[in-house]
Amino acid sequence: AQSVTQLGSHVSVSEGALVLLRCNYSSSVPPYLFWYVQYPNQGLQLLLKYTSAATLVKGINGFEAEFKKSETSFHLTKPSAHMSDAAEYFCALGGSYIPTFGRGTSLIVHP
């Protein structure tokens, strides 16, 4: 069975600081991994996705994620947080018709 674990339901950073949101997965087949972002009172939208072409994936708004097979991880990073990055972030594992979502990490950005 597939699973996605996001470590930390809340992450708090200061504006300008490094953002690191953790995601670990379990999959019996080669994984396809996604990060989605949900701004307040909106639906989810794709931030970036890994489909085996390159292990370092760049997304929108300066975010990137690195696929590490040995660690079964797909952590999301951004060098410098901005107030507008405050949102809920979901890691997901692609599945045949049914993806598996993590429970989400709320990013709080302090001025």
Add this chain to the structure above:
Amino acid sequence: NAGVTQTPKFQVLKTGQSMTLQCAQDMNHNSMYWYRQDPGMGLRLIYYSASEGTTDKGEVPNGYNVSRLNKREFSLRLESAAPSQTSVYFCASTKTGELTDTQYFGPGTRLTVL
């Protein structure tokens, strides 16, 4: 190109009332989904439709029914609403449902059952 649209945006029901949540996509996608989102629980799949004419249960189907009306539209019905169904409901679609497919989400329906 509106993407995925949902109506209504907000709804308040009394216990036992029924209602239908509407969802439509204009991207010619084959697969459509209904999720509910509750604090601390992430997204939970209620029902999905792999293609027009098919529907299947997800993780939490009890108390819900769905209809894939055509390729564009996928509705979710609560026959007898309960307070436990207070949640935010999201509709989503994907082009084919394959492992690499991106899910496109609607803006959500915020439902309160009193």
